[in-house]
Amino acid sequence: MRLFGPLLAWASLSLAAAPAAAQADARPTPEQVAQAESYFNAGAQAYEAGQYQVAAEAFLEAHERVPSPSLLFSAAQAFRRQHLTEPSPDALRRAIALYREYLRQDPKATRREEAVTALGSLVPLEARLPGEGAEAAGGEGATAPGGGTAAAARPAAGGTRLLLSSPAEGARVSVDGQPFVAAPLVAPVAPGPHRVRVQAAGHDEEELTVVAVAGELMPRHVVLRVKPAQLRVTGTGGARIAVDGQVRGTVPTAGAIAIEPGVHGVEVSLPGYELFRRELRVTREQAVGLDANLRMTSRRVAAWTVLGVGAAGAVATGVLGGLALASQSEAVELRDRKDAGSLTPSERDRxxxxxxxxxxxxxxxxxxxxxxxxxxxxGFGLFAFDEPKGLGVAPPAAPPPKDPGVNAEFTVGVFSAGVRGRF
Known part of the structure; x- marks a missing residue:
């Protein structure tokens, strides 16, 4: 069998709103949407990890809660990959059944050509299976008794299991105190609550309780919080520190300022000093130090100069005023003496x-x-209007993320619910 090249498929679901009276019961509940999202995310990571059987089961569970032909297509792709990896009549039949159901439910499917091509390569293989008759090699409408094509393609019950996944790179999972193993993890468990711990380098560990239901595959997609970088700023005392336009402290920082990994604009400002601005690209848990020694602005230098002139003028005013008062006192004294008698020529000159x-x-x-x-x-006017132009800078645009290979997103609107992914 020819091995297909890397597959890049977008699975999309959209439940459009119809008249409320006719479609109120057809729309999924918020609980169903949340469950479908959890199954889809876990299935996407299982697919990426090569656990195609588990991925197919998760996609079909998501389809049960939020029906979508595209989820059938994704499950069919997973079964096809499973057959290519470990040839199995069961996986082959399920892939064929799901491709046919996908084409039946959505005659104008965007992936119709791929589904038809896949059927063209898989159906001849099914016909060669020992014991296969006309029913196995039938047309697109072949169904299983009592359940339809999609029901016939469902995996057999695998017992009570947890499907634990996380988007964090290198995530590891532990169930009920067992050793940590790489995610995604499919763990057979007994029905009831189980303690789950998820950890990854550079992320805060998450501990949660997952309740397993007898005979069901229970997914949980755990998003770990990335440990922030630590920023410390030294330099001109009292200056304000802003990260992405938000004031976060003053210089010197009493403690480290936590900032999320990525690209950030950092400003340090103080009235009368030139604005200090830096663009930082930080990673998780990185310790970053900035030395922000601010330079006084020319306006502030002028303000101090003018105030110095004013202060000198005030001193001169005081000295001149004192001398004027002394002359006034002497003139009054001589005038009083003149009124009492006569002044000598020298006193008159004085x-x-x-x-x-x-x-x-x-x-x-x-x-x-x-x-x-x-x-x-x-001088005070120059002081008053000598404010730094900052504290309003948006964070720099980050470069577009690299394609991670598998990308999944679940969306919910007022009248619709959607899920899209890339496999």
Missing amino acids: YNAAVDARGGLGAAAAVAGGVSLLAAAV
């Missing part, structure tokens, strides 16, 4: 000089005071 000095020093003090107030106003 009086005139004191009056002149008082006027000149007072005017100079007034000018210095005005300059000081103006400089202070300008």
Whole structure:
């Protein structure tokens, strides 16, 4: 038998809304959608791991809860792969039955050509099986008594089992304290609750309880939380630290700032200082350090300069004002003496000089005071409007992820439920 090349198929399901009165009972319940999602995700990982028999069973379980011809196609693909890997009459018959049911349920199927091609290669093999008669080699409508084509293609009951999977790379699973083994894991168990632990490098371990139902394959697709990277920032004290536009702390950081793996924009800002901005690409559990020594802005330098001028003006105003008051005091004293009697020529000169000095020093003090107030106003204005332009930067666009080989997604809408995957 010729081995098919790498298969890239998209299985899609969409249950469109019909009039509520006619279709209310046909729409899957939220519980059924959640169960179908769990079966589909577990089946997708089993398919990727080469556990095609288990994958087929999981897809058919998903189909029972949220019927979709595309899930029948995915199950047929899994049985075909199972037969190619370990030739089995049972897997061969089930693949053929599911391909036929797929074509019957969806005459305009997008994968019709692939299904017909697969049947063209598989049906002759079925005809060669010992003991096969006309019924086995029949047309597309061949069915099994009492169950239809899809029912005939269902795997035989495999007992009470758990199907445990996780999208985390290198995930390992332990059931009831047994040694960890690679996911996905199909574990025969007794009916009832079981303690499951799932772990993977760079992820937080998850522990949960899964209840096994007698005679059923119970799936659980466990999404582990990735351990974040740890960011520490040193530098100009009191500066604000923002990650992807959200303030996360101040410099120096009291503790590490946890950020999710990926690409992030980090800003460190402080009024009067130039904005510090870096793009970081971090991985899980990575320790990252940033030294953010901020440079003062030219506006802040100008503000300090103008305030310095204002301060000097204030000092000059005080000195000149004091000298003016001293001259005023001397002039008053000489004037009082003049009123009481007469002044000598030298005292009269001193009086005139004191009056002149008082006027000149007072005017100079007034000018210095005005300059000081103006400089202070300008300086404080420069301070007030010297804010860094930051804290609103969106995270940089991450590069598109690499194709993981198997990708599955389950979607639910108000009037529809959907599942799509790539195998």
